[in-house]
Amino acid sequence: xxxxxxxxxxxxxxxxxxxxxxxxxxxxxxxxxxxxxxxxxxxxxxxxxxxxxxxxxxxxxxxxxxxxxxxxxxxxxxxxxxxxxxxxxxxxxxxxxxxxxxxxxxxxxxxxxxxxxxxxxxxxxxxxxxxxxxxxxxxxxxxxxxxxxxxxxxxxxxxxxxxxxxxxxxxxxxxxxxxxxxxxxxxxxxxxxxxxxxxxxxxxxxxxxxxxxxxxxxxxxxxxxxxxxxxxxxxxxxxxxxxxxxxxxxxxxxxxxxxxxxxxxxxxxxxxxxxxxxxxxxxxxxxxxxxxxxxxxxxxxxxxxxxxxxxxxxxxxxxx
Ligand code: 3PG
Numbered sequence: 001x002x003x004x005x006x007x008x009x010x011x012x013x014x015x016x017x018x019x020x021x022x023x024x025x026x027x028x029x030x031x032x033x034x035x036x037x038x039x040x041x042x043x044x045x046x047x048x049x050x051x052x053x054x055x056x057x058x059x060x061x062x063x064x065x066x067x068x069x070x071x072x073x074x075x076x077x078x079x080x081x082x083x084x085x086x087x088x089x090x091x092x093x094x095x096x097x098x099x100x101x102x103x104x105x106x107x108x109x110x111x112x113x114x115x116x117x118x119x120x121x122x123x124x125x126x127x128x129x130x131x132x133x134x135x136x137x138x139x140x141x142x143x144x145x146x147x148x149x150x151x152x153x154x155x156x157x158x159x160x161x162x163x164x165x166x167x168x169x170x171x172x173x174x175x176x177x178x179x180x181x182x183x184x185x186x187x188x189x190x191x192x193x194x195x196x197x198x199x200x201x202x203x204x205x206x207x208x209x210x211x212x213x214x215x216x217x218x219x220x221x222x223x224x225x226x227x228x229x230x231x232x233x234x235x236x237x238x239x240x241x242x243x244x245x246x247x248x249x250x251x252x253x254x255x256x257x258x259x260x261x262x263x264x265x266x267x268x269x270x271x272x273x274x275x276x277x278x279x280x281x282x283x284x285x286x287x288x289x290x291x292x293x294x295x296x297x298x299x300x301x302x303x304x305x306x307x308x309x310x311x312x313x314x315x316x317x318x319x320x
Contacts, residue, residue, distance in 0.1 A: 001310060006030045007048035013299035046302055049265045054080035065309050069302050070289055074208035078320035088318045091301035093149035098294035100153035103203050103233045106256030110229055111137060115282050138162035143199030146206035154203055155184045168195055196223035208235035218243040229254045233288045236261035241275045248280050255281040258288045
């Protein structure tokens with residue numbers, strides 16, 4: 001196949017694809033507009049956060065396969081792909097540990113005010129008195145919203161920190177998913193309101209989808225207990241950022257976010273997010289999946305997806 005890789009991707013995985021007989025072009029700096037023309041003549045495109053619009057899909061008749069080197073497919077017009085008989089696949093679970101590690105890192109950073117400690121020291125200020133205040137994590141209750149591969153990895157790490165984990169009970173869980181909850185000693189509560197009412201820390205791990213967009217709005221935030229820590233390493237769209245900012249001071253919330261509703265893509269940009277700039281918020285640059293280990297695992301899975309497709313089999317298909 002002729003494969004266009006339109007995002008960062010490891011060299012050795014590119015070589016592996018070439019060795020398997022594919023013609024690979026590497027263009028990591030392409031953006032959504034650039035992709036419309038750049039895709040001409042390619043049967044397969046590999047992307048991370050680069051947007052794949054309906055226009056790009058419709059304009060390229062040769063396109064057969066879109067591979068998302070990661071989990072979230074909100075940047076790909078999956079409906080347009082289906083309409084044009086283009087298969088969309090992803091690499092679920094392959095970066096779950098990396099995202100969970102960041103979620104734990106944000107919890108610790110918030111509890112100990114690590115970024116502010118560092119900022120003071122870099123500014124030549126020693127202020128042990130100011131920063132010698134932390135609540136501690138042991139014995140707190142962690143509410144995990146979205147208990148897939150990432151939620152489970154967070155629960156595993158939370159257990160080592162002595163956190164009690166709760167999640168929302170929902171119908172339709174497979175036997176394996178129920179077993180995983182039991183193994184990880186996770187308690188279930190009937191709904192999000194109940195979770196918000198008991199959790200000291202709430203960590204979100206749901207995909208961006210019509211049902212999750214804006215799911216955390218004014219109504220639910222009314223149930224958040226004062227002093228709660230909120231961690232979002234999933235997608236910015238799931239939280240009504242304006243509503244969160246309205247309560248963050250009054251409720252003494254501490255927030256750790258890796259994702260934003262209007263975040264720029266890869267690379268450098270200006271970004272004036274009121275959420276990211278708020279002093280009670282520690283933000284990172286959507287780096288949850290960006291460990292070498294995770295990117296290696298993701299790249300291996302991308303190669304497996306492409307090789308399966310080339311031999312007539314579809315692996316990890318994402319349906320709209
Ligand atoms: C994902 O959806 O896999 C993660 O959010 C990582 O996204 P990225 O590959 O754009 O960093």
